[in-house]
Amino acid sequence: QKEVEQNSGPLSVPEGAIASLNCTYSDRGSQSFFWYRQYSGKSPELIMSIYSNGDKEDGRFTAQLNKASQYVSLLIRDSQPSDSATYLCAATSNTGNQFYFGTGTSLTVIP
Amino acid sequence: IAGITQAPTSQILAAGRRMTLRCTQDMRHNAMYWYRQDLGLGLRLIHYSNTAGTTGKGEVPDGYSVSRANTDDFPLTLASAVPSQTSVYFCASSETLGRGTFFGQGTRLTVV
Numbered sequence: 001q002k003e004v005e006q007n008s009g010p011l012s013v014p015e016g017a018i019a020s021l022n023c024t025y026s027d028r029g030s031q032s033f034f035w036y037r038q039y040s041g042k043s044p045e046l047i048m049s050i051y052s053n054g055d056k057e058d059g060r061f062t063a064q065l066n067k068a069s070q071y072v073s074l075l076i077r078d079s080q081p082s083d084s085a086t087y088l089c090a091a092t093s094n095t096g097n098q099f100y101f102g103t104g105t106s107l108t109v110i111p
Numbered sequence: 112i113a114g115i116t117q118a119p120t121s122q123i124l125a126a127g128r129r130m131t132l133r134c135t136q137d138m139r140h141n142a143m144y145w146y147r148q149d150l151g152l153g154l155r156l157i158h159y160s161n162t163a164g165t166t167g168k169g170e171v172p173d174g175y176s177v178s179r180a181n182t183d184d185f186p187l188t189l190a191s192a193v194p195s196q197t198s199v200y201f202c203a204s205s206e207t208l209g210r211g212t213f214f215g216q217g218t219r220l221t222v223v
Contacts, residue, residue: 042216044201088153
């Protein structure tokens with residue numbers, strides 16, 4: 001079992017819809033969680049960090065963390081074709097010195 | 112433009128050869144990391160450094176070594192390359208260990 005699990009997709013949503021990306025993690029001691037966007041052939045780009053239970057909003061992006069359920073999600077509102085990419089979820093170990101990435105969810109926003 | 116620079120961008124290497132992937136950051140970040148990304152396996156941490164002079168092992172350290180002589184540079188060395196080390200390698204940095212990381216553009220390495 002991987003430390004961080006994501007549904008690989010592909011996930012397709014129409015333009016303007018809400019895209020919902022989900023992630024679970026196995027280390028109950030993990031303290032920090034991140035979402036990255038990666039376009040094909042490019043490097044990952046940090047889009048959200050979340051460290052405490054609840055929601056964190058940044059523009060069209062909302063990250064949600066539920067430590068009791070060991071669950072992290074990313075909502076993208078008003079999805080745009082430019083949001084089409086692979087989204088990577090990551091969590092640190094309880095010591096903070098290890099990063100574990102999921103294998104990513106491929107999102108396609110259909111115009 | 113501030114960021115992370117990796118070199119080379121791509122390389123074909125004969126098995127058994129020694130290779131050093133270079134990484135330089137100008138953001139004065141304390142922590143630096145090396146990852147490899149493989150299809151179906153995602154990003155996996157090879158080595159990390161909390162601060163200049165210290166390094167640690169990640170999830171897949173075997174066959175790789177790193178050094179951190181100063182804040183800006185974090186080279187990754189393959190002492191004797193094997194085909195299973197064919198991958199895309201990303202260097203990354205963060206202000207401190209365990210915070211959100213910023214990635215370099217990657218090095219595509221093929222070992223034949």
